[in-house]
Amino acid sequence: MLKLEGINKIFNEGTMDEKVALNNINLHLAPGDFVTVIGSNGAGKSTMLNMISGALTPDFGAITIDGKEVTKLPEFKRSQYIGRVFQDPMAGTAPTMTIEENLAIAYSRNKKRGLRFGVNRERKDFFRTSLEKLSLNLENRLNAKVGLLSGGERQALSLLMATFTQPSILLLDEHTAALDPSRAELITNLTKQLVEENNLTTLMVTHNMQQAIDLGNRLIMMDKGQIILEIDEAKKPTLTIPDLMTEFEHIRGEKMSSDKALLGS
Amino acid sequence: MFLSIFGSVEQGIIYAIMALGVYLTFRVLDFPDLTVDGSFVTGAATAAMMIVLGYHPIIATLIAIVAGFIAGCMTGLLHTKGKINALLAGILMQIALYSINLRIMGFSAENVIVKPNIQLQSNETIFSQFQGFWSPLGIDTALSNFVKSLGASAAPGTWGTVLIVLIITVIIKLLADWFLKTEVGLAIRATGDNKRMIRSFSANTDRYTILGLGISNALVAFSGSLIAQYSKFSDVNMGIGMIVIGLASVIIGEAIFGTKTIFRATLAVVFGAIIYRIIYALALRVPWLDSSDMKLITAIIVVLALVIPQLVSKQRDKKRKEKRRLERLREQRELVTQGGNDLA
Ligand SMILES: Nc1ncnc2c1ncn2[C@@H]1O[C@H](COP(=O)(O)OP(=O)(O)OP(=O)(O)O)[C@@H](O)[C@H]1O
Ligand SMILES: [Mg+2]
Numbered sequence: 001m002l003k004l005e006g007i008n009k010i011f012n013e014g015t016m017d018e019k020v021a022l023n024n025i026n027l028h029l030a031p032g033d034f035v036t037v038i039g040s041n042g043a044g045k046s047t048m049l050n051m052i053s054g055a056l057t058p059d060f061g062a063i064t065i066d067g068k069e070v071t072k073l074p075e076f077k078r079s080q081y082i083g084r085v086f087q088d089p090m091a092g093t094a095p096t097m098t099i100e101e102n103l104a105i106a107y108s109r110n111k112k113r114g115l116r117f118g119v120n121r122e123r124k125d126f127f128r129t130s131l132e133k134l135s136l137n138l139e140n141r142l143n144a145k146v147g148l149l150s151g152g153e154r155q156a157l158s159l160l161m162a163t164f165t166q167p168s169i170l171l172l173d174e175h176t177a178a179l180d181p182s183r184a185e186l187i188t189n190l191t192k193q194l195v196e197e198n199n200l201t202t203l204m205v206t207h208n209m210q211q212a213i214d215l216g217n218r219l220i221m222m223d224k225g226q227i228i229l230e231i232d233e234a235k236k237p238t239l240t241i242p243d244l245m246t247e248f249e250h251i252r253g254e255k256m257s258s259d260k261a262l263l264g265s
Numbered sequence: 266m267f268l269s270i271f272g273s274v275e276q277g278i279i280y281a282i283m284a285l286g287v288y289l290t291f292r293v294l295d296f297p298d299l300t301v302d303g304s305f306v307t308g309a310a311t312a313a314m315m316i317v318l319g320y321h322p323i324i325a326t327l328i329a330i331v332a333g334f335i336a337g338c339m340t341g342l343l344h345t346k347g348k349i350n351a352l353l354a355g356i357l358m359q360i361a362l363y364s365i366n367l368r369i370m371g372f373s374a375e376n377v378i379v380k381p382n383i384q385l386q387s388n389e390t391i392f393s394q395f396q397g398f399w400s401p402l403g404i405d406t407a408l409s410n411f412v413k414s415l416g417a418s419a420a421p422g423t424w425g426t427v428l429i430v431l432i433i434t435v436i437i438k439l440l441a442d443w444f445l446k447t448e449v450g451l452a453i454r455a456t457g458d459n460k461r462m463i464r465s466f467s468a469n470t471d472r473y474t475i476l477g478l479g480i481s482n483a484l485v486a487f488s489g490s491l492i493a494q495y496s497k498f499s500d501v502n503m504g505i506g507m508i509v510i511g512l513a514s515v516i517i518g519e520a521i522f523g524t525k526t527i528f529r530a531t532l533a534v535v536f537g538a539i540i541y542r543i544i545y546a547l548a549l550r551v552p553w554l555d556s557s558d559m560k561l562i563t564a565i566i567v568v569l570a571l572v573i574p575q576l577v578s579k580q581r582d583k584k585r586k587e588k589r590r591l592e593r594l595r596e597q598r599e600l601v602t603q604g605g606n607d608l609a
Contacts, residue, residue: 076467
């Protein structure tokens with residue numbers, strides 16, 4: 001479903017600030033895989049997701065989605081197959097537009113946009129039933145401006161918008177990080193529910209190790225632009241946080257506990 | 266008095282189309298487009314030139330709209346593909362259009378390459394054509410008698426012009442409302458609201474920016490072509506300060522009528538344009554003001570319209586905070602008395 005082959009990215013090449021953000025990344029996701037990604041700050045997690053979404057292009061290496069090579073495809077063409085939720089709750093929605101208009105924009109993701117009304121009765125019904133799944137009572141606020149919603153509500157809406165057109169790939173970059181614990185849990189549960197319902201191939205970055213262990217069927221750990229650890233479907237169910245810490249020490253020869261950010265809450 | 270206000274309303278309704286164009290860029294696309302000063306004249310020049318060459322006024326107006334559309338797209342291309350800052354892209358296009366507009370008007374006469382203005386005194390215009398259909402109906406006399414019976418000293422020569430411009434502007438306003446709710450329209454609005462978001466929903470933001478600018482300047486040129494036909498005159502300098510007038514109209518309208526829905530917002534822009542023209546006419550009646558002071562007055566109107574709402578909301582904030590403080594104080598005092606009662 002998704003294949004990354006030999007992806008490399010260097011920022012500010014040839015200057016004092018040169019930074020190898022990705023160093024020969026190889027990753028293969030089968031249809032329906034739900035891979036959680038952990039790693040310290042600056043490990044290259046977001047950069048990897050940006051490569052897949054097309055927000056950044058690799059220096060070399062190839063990206064294949066659904067058997068199609070997309071390495072050079074611009075972001076807006078690629079996003080036809082890719083659903084995304086950002087860390088910033090403000091990033092995934094248009095604040096001055098209403099809930100139904102935001103949903104209509106998401107609905108047109110994999111269709112040609114024309115001079116039809118973005119919101120018609122049939123779509124409205126579909127939006128309403130989709131929103132009901134969130135249990136946030138948003139289905140009764142279709143005409144509310146999204147800017148008025150709370151961060152958690154916005155993130156739930158973003159998640160719905162990213163998933164309800166059944167993209168080939170779903171990319172989540174710390175999408176619960178900006179929320180308080182109870183909201184974060186709500187979004188985590190919704191993520192689980194929506195991914196399972198639509199059987200989406202998913203890549204989720206998180207700093208919360210427990211979340212990384214609880215969700216998904218595979219896990220990868222990144223450090224300094226490399227994938228340093230892969231836990232497969234067979235081993236994932238029995239994985240614990242101490243397991244991950246010992247593995248890290250084993251590979252890097254240094255203690256991981258010094259990196260508070262990786263532990264999360 | 267009545268006559269000058271009446272004339273202002275007529276003009277305001279025509280300028281409202283330009284203001285809708287400005288609304289589309291400044292508000293919807295969040296793109297401060299300064300092409301307007303140039304594309305307004307492009308519309309006027311193109312229509313006037315073609316009318317002088319003998320084309321039907323409707324054809325001339327349509328071509329003027331297309332010319333404005335192209336000018337807007339050029340600004341969009343400069344910004345998106347040429348990566349030129351939005352303000353600079355607009356200014357560059359505006360300057361380029363100055364020369365182009367002189368050339369366009371130059372086409373109207375033999376033996377000249379450029380021409381700074383065109384007179385349409387004896388030519389057919391959209392308005393004279395409509396008059397040909399309107400006058401025989403005899404409604405003008407009836408309406409004028411009615412107005413005079415209400416105490417107006419003089420009645421306008423015809424009511425046909427205000428009717429036709431009203432029809433045109435209402436149609437344009439409704440078309441804009443419809444367009445901004447279509448799939449393409451939603452994408453353009455989202456492009457102005459959150460580029461990153463709309464890109465992640467497979468929209469080419471470059472293309473929507475260019476399209477939005479094209480449509481905006483098409484409206485501006487349309488307005489320019491109508492003003493040229495209304496005043497029977499096209500001049501290369503008639504667009505100076507047009508962007509500020511457009512902005513003033515948008516801001517005045519929004520301040521008075523609000524922006525709750527698209528329908529309200531575009532209606533506000535139309536009324537804003539008319540109100541601006543009335544203010545303009547009233548200012549001209551002040552004895553010690555010269556018509557050349559109008560640009561200064563326009564600038565002051567825009568500054569006031571931008572600053573006053575800030576002051577108002579600050580004042581409101583202050584009042585609210587003060588009220589909360591008093592409530593808090595009262596609650597605490599009540600708590601203390603209650604505590605005292607409990608103890609006793
Ligand atoms: N546009 C850029 N220009 C220069 N350097 C960049 C750019 N984007 C990322 N980097 C650098 O590349 C490295 C990887 O960044 P990235 O954002 O992928 O890390 P991350 O794993 O997502 O970290 P975090 O957990 O903090 O989000 C960092 O050192 C970062 O400073
Ligand atoms: Mg990151």
